[in-house]
Amino acid sequence: xxxxxxxxxxDPVTNGHLDIIGRAATLFEDVIVAVAHNASKTPLxxxxxxxxxxxxxxxxxxxxxxxxxxxxxxxxxxEKGVTVIVRGLRAVSDFEYELQMALMNRRLSDKVETVxxxxxxxxxxxxxxxxxxxxxxxxxxxxxxxxxxxxxLQQKVTDARDRR
Ligand code: PNS
Numbered sequence: 001x002x003x004x005x006x007x008x009x010x011d012p013v014t015n016g017h018l019d020i021i022g023r024a025a026t027l028f029e030d031v032i033v034a035v036a037h038n039a040s041k042t043p044l045x046x047x048x049x050x051x052x053x054x055x056x057x058x059x060x061x062x063x064x065x066x067x068x069x070x071x072x073x074x075x076x077x078x079e080k081g082v083t084v085i086v087r088g089l090r091a092v093s094d095f096e097y098e099l100q101m102a103l104m105n106r107r108l109s110d111k112v113e114t115v116x117x118x119x120x121x122x123x124x125x126x127x128x129x130x131x132x133x134x135x136x137x138x139x140x141x142x143x144x145x146x147x148x149x150x151x152x153l154q155q156k157v158t159d160a161r162d163r164r
Pocket of ligand 1: 007036072
């Protein structure tokens with residue numbers, strides 16, 4: 001059985017992430033979506049909120065589970081018996097960063113291979129950061145994120161406005 005990992009910040013999960021997770025679920029018997037604590041970033045959603053959203057939107061895939069990790073990704077992968085890390089590639093601009101991560105992860109452990117899935121063309125311009133910016137500035141994110149994520153984003157925007 002090949003167990004794969006789809007790691008990321010997922011702050012929040014977008015339809016682009018779901019495209020990659022769904023395709024990984026058809027390629028591998030067992031898929032763990034690994035949410036990074038990412039101490040160096042200041043996320044909009046707490047790790048608990050990000051996991052809750054992922055649990056809800058990944059429920060159609062019985063072979064997909066959600067986990068969280070702190071520290072090195074390869075350590076988490078080895079701990080979970082994972083042999084494949086799956087990453088989505090959107091554009092050439094992603095390549096340098098992804099190559100650096102894949103090579104560094106291989107240097108850290110040659111027991112874990114990184115594979116890349118080309119993102120669907122309709123998601124090639126999509127990122128969690130741009131979705132957050134659109135929501136914050138009052139634009140519509142319909143069709144870019146799942147409905148439950150859209151609602152939570154609206155709530156965050158409203159809460160931030162009320163605090164001002
Ligand atoms: O969604 P993102 O923010 O592009 O995901 C990046 C992530 C979380 C996969 C990456 O930052 C990561 O693996 N962080 C864990 C720390 C680590 O293992 N660093 C060494 C790999 S180069």
